[in-house]
Amino acid sequence: xxxxxxxxxxxxxxxxxxxxxxxxxxxxxxxxxxxxxxxxxxxxxxxxxxxxxxxxxxxxxxxxxxxxxxxxxxxxxxxxxxxxxxxxxxxxxxxxxxxxxxxxxxxxxxxxxxxxxxxxxxxxxxxxxxxxxxxxxxxxxxxxxxxxxxxxxxxxxxxxxxxxxxxxxxxx
Numbered sequence: 001x002x003x004x005x006x007x008x009x010x011x012x013x014x015x016x017x018x019x020x021x022x023x024x025x026x027x028x029x030x031x032x033x034x035x036x037x038x039x040x041x042x043x044x045x046x047x048x049x050x051x052x053x054x055x056x057x058x059x060x061x062x063x064x065x066x067x068x069x070x071x072x073x074x075x076x077x078x079x080x081x082x083x084x085x086x087x088x089x090x091x092x093x094x095x096x097x098x099x100x101x102x103x104x105x106x107x108x109x110x111x112x113x114x115x116x117x118x119x120x121x122x123x124x125x126x127x128x129x130x131x132x133x134x135x136x137x138x139x140x141x142x143x144x145x146x147x148x149x150x151x152x153x154x155x156x157x158x159x160x161x162x163x164x165x166x167x168x169x170x171x172x
Contacts (some may be wrong), residue, residue, distance in 0.1 A: 010056065037143060037152065038116065038125050039088035045083050045124060047117040050163055057167050061119075072168030082159040086116070086125065090151040092138060098147055105140035105149050106130030114160065132157065 003154070038045075050057040058069045066074035078161045095105070102108045105132040116124045123144075130140035138151040 011047055018063075019058070034092075036087050036090045037127070038083065040118075040124055042080065042083045042087060044110035044118050045116050046119040047115075047121075048079060048082065048163070049113075049115045049117075050160055051115075053114040055164075057164050059163070068105070068168045070168075074093070075166050078162050078166040082163050083116070085155055085159045089152055089156060091143070091152055093151050094148050095140060095151050096149045099149050102130075102149065103140070107140060107142055107149065112160070 044062045048059040048114065059066045059070065059074050062071075066076050068074060068078045099107075102111075107128050114125075114127045114131040116126075116127060118124050126144050128142040128145075131144075132139055132154060133151060136154060138154050139156055140148055140149050141152050141156075
């Protein structure tokens with residue numbers, strides 16, 4: 001290679017380096033983490049209700065233990081797992097701020113409803129739970145009667161299935 005060719009390559013390399021340095025996109029400030037779905041301590045939850053169509057699964061805290069509406073004991077770990085999942089699960093993203101047809105996401109009149117209440121009956125959390133996303137990594141939900149559809153982790157579906165399957169007296 002000639003001296004002139006070497007100088008040309010050095011100039012090209014310098015120009016490319018300068019272009020890369022000057023064209024760097026500023027890094028956006030990282031967004032603060034989203035708040036979890038359930039923002040109260042687990043001990044504040046006194047009632048969990050899962051409604052799927054005509055089927056209702058209810059767990060009520062009585063004297064520190066969980067029981068169904070008829071007073072039969074729940075496996076406390078199953079209820080606690082669901083509550084802790086909700087305390088750690090935050091929306092991943094807003095999928096649709098104003099959906100024209102919520103049924104596109106499995107939401108609407110027939111959607112699964114998960115509600116948590118405190119000891120005085122105050123609503124702590126209400127979720128309309130829809131379908132899984134196409135990758136099956138998340139669920140479409142609406143939080144506390146909001147219109148927006150958000151995506152949360154699919155672990156919520158698993159925890160709801162555990163609750164439904166562990167109900168005292170077995171499946172109806």
